[in-house]
Amino acid sequence: MGVDYKRDVPLLAFNFASAILIISVNKIVFNSGFNFPILLTVIQYLITWTMLEVLAIGGFFKRLNIPADKHLWVLAFAIGTATAISNLSLKYNSVGVYTISKLLLTPAAVCGEYILRGKVCSKTRMALLAFLCLCVLFSSKTDLDINIKGSICVISWLPVAVIYKVGWASAVKDRGFDTLALMHYIMPYASIFCSTMSFFLEDTDAVVNGDWATYYTFLLLIISGLSAFLINLSGFLVMGLLSPLTHIVLGQAKSAVMMLIGILCFGYNPQAKSVLGAVLAMASITCYTYVNIKEQQNSNQKTNDSREKGSKDIEMVQQRVESQKEN
Template sequence: MSAGFQLGVIGSLALSVASSVAIVICNKALISTLGFPFATTLTSWHLMVTFCTLHVAQRLHFFEPKAIDGQTVILFGLLNGTSIGLLNLSLGFNSIGFYQMTKLAIIPFTVLLETIFLKKRFSESIKLSLLVLLLGVGIASVTDLKLNLLGSILSGLAIATTCVGQILTNTIQKRLKVSSTQLLYQSAPYQAAILFATGPFVDQFLTNRSVFAHKYSAPVLGFIVLSCLIAVSVNFSTFLVIGTTSPVTYQVLGHLKTCLVLSFGYTLLHDPFTLRNILGILIAIFGMALYSYFSVRESKKKSTNDALPVSQIRRLNHFWQQKTATTPKKQMVYLTTAKAFLVV
């Protein structure tokens, strides 16, 4: 793994954390303080502004668009848009605690899907670190767990669509050799379209208020514009992180954001904070540190294994140079042995 690639990964992780925490704080002010509760409709505006921004960037030649199979892009965009809508519905029909449990379930479900369908192996060390992380976030954020049938069904669908969407984000970029920017540019209109069409109805169903009848004051409009601008960075960094790392790493990063939001809420907004919150955050951070350590260690081990054939070739060259003075018959024997050595 090159130093440039490592810096790119670190930069994408930092951008994702910073932009996500910023948009949570902005949206919390918009929804809680200014009384604009239309989250699904707002998300459709986020995606539309993201597409327009990328279209301008493409026209200015900041990146080159790459054609992707239309059916793949449409289905991918609709799936991601649906997962956003289902997550919002899950929040509307469940308690906050059950919604947090829904978000926690995304990691183990992603691990299960990648193990079954992509034959990906997760070491016991990685699984242990994820368990510690989930335990910490659960202690810090999960409070009441009120269950109901409809809410549970919506949560299950939200988990499934979110996991599949994030796995496809990683898989499409690697298999079709497209960048995160190219994939986001192609799929954003379809994500925006499904949320733009369904968002007002979902929001009205959850809030008993119409987004079209809302009074748009100057502060509300200002925060909506700010939220949309930050969302460009959030959407871009999301595709970038999943493409350069993995869906599981992105979810781990998401729980880091949760801990940061809880901390910012206490320090800046003076939200209620207990010893349980502090303990949970510390356990979660420890789990993230373990995950980072084991991931880096396994990446280095994989890089070493990938580089092994190069060392074999060097040993083979040395082996061949020592035998060049032998007879042609012996050289043929050595050549046969060398071929077998390389195949192994």
């Protein structure tokens, strides 16, 4: 698939803005007394599915009427559990360990794309990705407080997150599913898996007790769900139309830009190494994007050249056949 600036740039900007929105809204939700992050994910998935149902009724896409095969079940499980396990990882791990686990997703995704889709990342892009990870690590906290529960979360989250991202790209690009239709199909199953985790891992008595239940909190939950619809839609489009690695790199860009915005707009006073790391991270992201675009353009050119050569070969064969008939 070629580079489409009119589509890709607005899509990446939309995902970036949606991420900032949902981070801000979720912070307000938790400050309101609703301290159930996995249940919040369930609510967000259900509201996302409801919005997709509205779009389906409006004729924006056709519903998938197919039985769920093992690949779709695995994808639904990954989507339903990845966010929940990530939240648990943040709960049980220090910020430093959590940051490193997020960085490990980059090489894990490279391996996942090779194993699941046969895609190879060039040495130049791998070097830039490695440099990006080092920059983010350099700019973050390094309190490496390792414990058993946190380690289990990291070990469990990495393969699930890779299947989530690479599996989605495979379903859209390799199997030809429409992004909206696949989201609509997967979300109910993902919600079931996520609800199961919430039931076993969160305080159900506190949920039922309802001390958090106010009109203000319900309004915030609806806003959070609508924000999740935007981030889910744009995120799945990025993974399907572009690549899982692009989505991961965009996530690193969000972290760096959020730090720079805090410095410029809100008077945040970080260490010098954090600022330097964020600036270098943005520079490496810019270089990665440039190299990625060039590689796609070269790949498309080779494909077009091969097609032209194939067409010429066919024409030559046809001419020979016609000349033999005349003789």
